[in-house]
Amino acid sequence: MPLLCCGVSHHTAPLAVRERLSVGPREASAVLGSPWLRGAATIAGLTEIAVLSTCNRTELYASVGAHDRDLADATALFMKLLSRASDLSEETLAPHVYMSSGLAAVEHLCRVAAGLESMVVGETEILGQVGVALGQSVEASWSGPVLEAVFHTALRAGRRARAETGISRRPVSIASEAVALLRAKLVSRERPRVLVLGTGSMGRAVARVVANSDFATVHVAGRTASRACELAKEVAAELVSWDALADRLSAMDAVVVTTSAPEPVITVAMMSRAQATRQFARPQLVIDVSMPRNVEPEVASIPGVALYDLDHIQAVIGSHLEGRRLEIPMVDGIIEEELAHFDRWRRGSALRPVLAALQAKGEAIRRRQVDEHLRAIGSADPDLRGHFDAISRAVVSKLLHEPSRRLRTVTDAARARESAELVRELFDLELPDDPSEPERCSA
Template identity: 35%
Template sequence: MLSVATVNHHTASLDVREKISVAENELDDLLVRVQRHLGPTAIISTCNRLEFYTTGTENLEQLTTYLQQETHMNEIEVQDYFRIYQGESAVRHLYRVSSGLESLVIGEAEILGQVRTAFAHAADSGVDDSMLVRLFHGAIRAGRRVRSETSIGHRSVSVSSIAVQKIRDHHNDLQKANVLIIGAGEAARLIAESLVEQDVSQIYVANRTQSRAESLAKELDGIAVQYSNLMEVVNDVDVVITATGAPGTLINFEEMNKTIQFRQNTPLLIMDIGLPRDVEPRVSDLPNVTYFDMEALQEIAAENGKARAQEIGAAEHLIEEELKEFSVWLENLQTQPTIASLSARSEKIRKDAVEKSLRRLHLDEAQQDEIDALTRAIVKRILHDPIVALREYGNQDTHYVEVVHKLFGLNDEFPSLTDLSVSDQPEDDRL
């Protein structure tokens, strides 16, 4: 049974999400642990969601028990903060996620890449479960269609863009502002690029890895600063933006309290979009310090969602189309291995017989090709009715599958769907 357990910005506060957040360098180890308990699993981990997609458990109790163990939550907390979907509901949820409909900022583009990354991590860990593979292929295709066939992706917004909007709303003159960006990942880069468009006075970049800070600063025509001198730079800027996702607090209350003593009442705006948060939220109690985290962006995000109501309807229609495609594939999942096995066995018998006859007949190449084509056509016509019947009845009654196996002497073990040739898969699924 396909299941997904999700904790996200709809179900849990930022305080809860940051406690169970997974750093990028921890994801591979988490996958190993999860698959040891739940079987084939893929994990989506972003600043606003942590989701486990698995086909390895039929028992919801087993899944919730493992979530308690992994997240160090009790049973009531897991029930309060996690939502669990199974079957078609799980498929629909991932399709909505990949299309940006479940994002904090409706229609944001980054999530599709994050879904791809989750699938790649799962594949690298050895997951080749046919249902998970088909699920993520379908989700990526649904996300692509929503972005290309609806207007939801035409006015692209993101967490980074609304963060800059929030900063602009609370700073009188960004063109005169000196800005420090802490972090050099994708979120930091997107914010930095938006700030360049606002023509800020100066951008400073700090990162634990100095070379990455220097690289981003060079792209922005900014200045890379030493990470060890972080608070000295904070003392000289008007805006601080943090987006590291690193464990632990980078700027705590005590450090900031000391720093503001030297700022002579100059206002400081801090935008913290890290998960876990990079800055201790208590700094907002200090004079002349304005602090925003991800939850402060909810109001702007909600307004964006209302403005896109019509686009959301069009996207949901496409998702339902893609969901039907998955349902058809799922219905054929039971019979497809038998059809593949029947076709493979028939082709082997045909090929062996033709080769044996051709060795005796001494025909020229054109005659050999004619016989080969003729025998292929005969086998195809013979198999047509059994295959049609299998597809029509075999998914409702396994007796039909068993009868075909006995009548045609097929192997007891079905071939894996992942062993089928690429040509047997829908063209859009060949990623």
């Protein structure tokens, strides 16, 4: 059963488009559970769907039918879904959307899980996000043997990449790059004041790196007071009340925004007011690493403010990743091995039920013939039955061995399905209700 992948990422779409498609775990679950998707998927013939969304990519995966029409219907459905989610027309989205199918889609997900497609090559968070995407698909009853096999293959490739190569060993991250930008821009200032907004994984990482670098005074603010207080104590930072945020902005040399709010938490009005009351002539640095952006883009036009976002961070990350890039050929080799494993499973999945049915029919005929001959000669001698069983099993085994072996060597998936159907018709085999559904590929 073919696989389809459709999505956008930092490789193909600007931040303004990516943030329109960014969905958190709750939103992804809502998409998978929506009546619209279930109805549209039924019409398009989709039975397995997963949504993978990170700060820099949103991707849809589906198991589709074997015909070109099925692939076209699934592609059209995914474009409609992306359009609905982003409130952008399909024509606007089309230049930024990439698609792949079959083994190419499996390879893409393996590269994603291994961190090769991330903004920071080799970052580790993506592996957990791939696992979450599979878990959400299972919870929403959209998972099945194909998607589970694909995602388990990708997860295995990702784990092996990090265990067997150095793709993740050299410390490079969005948090570390944001702090590097801070240091570069604030180098001439003595003990600059840096305010970190947000207490999630990114906020904690930024606060820790700034505190450990010991070049600035750290201030922390978060929408959840208890978590902000906990982080402030951990990094010996000054706690800023979220309610007092607007009043405290003017005193800061830099603000790093890591929140994940659906709407901007730093607005033009807030920053304009801060600039009006600032007592410093030096520019105020604002770094927004949120997705979607949590600083209104128009803040960049305010005199005295220098605004940087994820696209700016991406531009400087490349020069710091040369060490990790040296590991990419080894990761590619791991992915090739996992793809070969998956392909063997895929090819065998079409033939496995047919071969099992063929063996079962041969065994049933053998048993029936032995029973008839023993009744005909009026013998219940167990030794004689054992003799007949041994001879008949050997005959059936030798008859079925060569055709079974040849079927297992079929390398093309389409030919495997054709061969399976031919064998089924020739031997009048009875298969399960859905013989095309493959067995599960173990993780």
